[in-house]
Amino acid sequence: MLNKRSIALCLITFAATSCGAILYAAIQQGLGYSNTPIIPGTNWHVHDGDRPQPRVVAPAATFSLGAPAPADAVVLFDGNDLSKWQSGNGQNASWRVDSAGFMETGRGGIRTRDHWADFQLHIEFATPSQVRGERQGRGNSGVMFNGMYEIQVLDSYNSKTYPDGQCGSMYGQTPPLVNACKAPGEWQTYDIIWESPRWDPNGNQIKNANVTVIHNGLVLHHKRDYFGATDGIGGVPHTSLGVYRRPHPPEVFIELQDHGNPLRYRNIWLRPLGEYDKAWNDAVK
Numbered sequence: 075m076l077n078k079r080s081i082a083l084c085l086i087t088f089a090a091t092s093c094g095a096i097l098y099a100a101i102q103q104g105l106g107y108s109n110t111p112i113i114p115g116t117n118w119h120v121h122d123g124d125r126p127q128p129r130v131v132a133p134a135a136t137f138s139l140g141a142p143a144p145a146d147a148v149v150l151f152d153g154n155d156l157s158k159w160q161s162g163n164g165q166n167a168s169w170r171v172d173s174a175g176f177m178e179t180g181r182g183g184i185r186t187r188d189h190w191a192d193f194q195l196h197i198e199f200a201t202p203s204q205v206r207g208e209r210q211g212r213g214n215s216g217v218m219f220n221g222m223y224e225i226q227v228l229d230s231y232n233s234k235t236y237p238d239g240q241c242g243s244m245y246g247q248t249p250p251l252v253n254a255c256k257a258p259g260e261w262q263t264y265d266i267i268w269e270s271p272r273w274d275p276n277g278n279q280i281k282n283a284n285v286t287v288i289h290n291g292l293v294l295h296h297k298r299d300y301f302g303a304t305d306g307i308g309g310v311p312h313t314s315l316g317v318y319r320r321p322h323p324p325e326v327f328i329e330l331q332d333h334g335n336p337l338r339y340r341n342i343w344l345r346p347l348g349e350y351d352k353a354w355n356d357a358v359k
């Protein structure tokens with residue numbers, strides 16, 4: 075049985091714990107959060123539920139769907155095996171490869187064995203045809219660079235979430251210009267041009283990472299800078315501002331996120347961008 079002193083102690087403890095929770099935890103309200111940091115250069119909080127929802131635009135039936143790899147491409151997945159991929163701990167990638175030529179998320183994210191600095195990436199994905207969950211729990215995966223910078227993969231077809239976390243967002247930073255999602259279960263394309271961040275030999279950052287993203291034929295981002303690693307991955311706590319935590323080599327791996335939802339991927343290839351005039355100079359030597 076509690077005496078008055080015990081009750082008072084309980085109340086003080088409860089109040090302190092509650093205050094602590096309010097001080098240190100971002101609270102989700104409605105679609106998103108309202109007590110998270112303001113994103114630099116915007117009037118919006120990280121994962122702000124009141125940020126304007128991107129305009130919905132129905133994509134055409136095909137754009138680069140099924141696009142064969144060009145002659146100079148590195149084929150990362152052609153439907154046969156996962157030899158170009160590994161798990162986070164360096165073991166062989168364990169995702170299921172179906173006889174129909176797709177791989178399915180499961181047992182953690184997978185990443186490429188090789189690394190590249192600046193490149194063009196083609197990738198096809200399908201969110202689960204059987205819709206389960208909502209918002210961030212509905213068909214969540216992601217295309218991530220160096221395990222730090224995410225382009226969100228999500229089922230945002232007739233499904234709202236905080237705009238900086240919807241499909242095609244630079245997660246926690248910039249919503250896509252439009253919502254170009256196809257229906258659950260349909261194959262969709264990302265054509266992404268990635269440029270890595272750069273640091274000088276003294277560790278001073280001289281360039282941000284940036285991406286151009288075309289989703290089902292519609293531009294979501296055009297050479298848009300990341301202002302740091304995506305929150306929630308890369309050692310940056312969820313709902314905090316993304317930051318460049320430390321220099322890293324420009325050569326980065328590509329990771330496909332396993333967020334616990336059964337996503338399918340297929341037809342993945344990449345072309346290093348190269349440099350202007352480099353090939354011509356090489357050719358005339």
Ligand code: MG
Pocket residue numbers: 214215216224226227331333
């Ligand atoms: Mg994700």
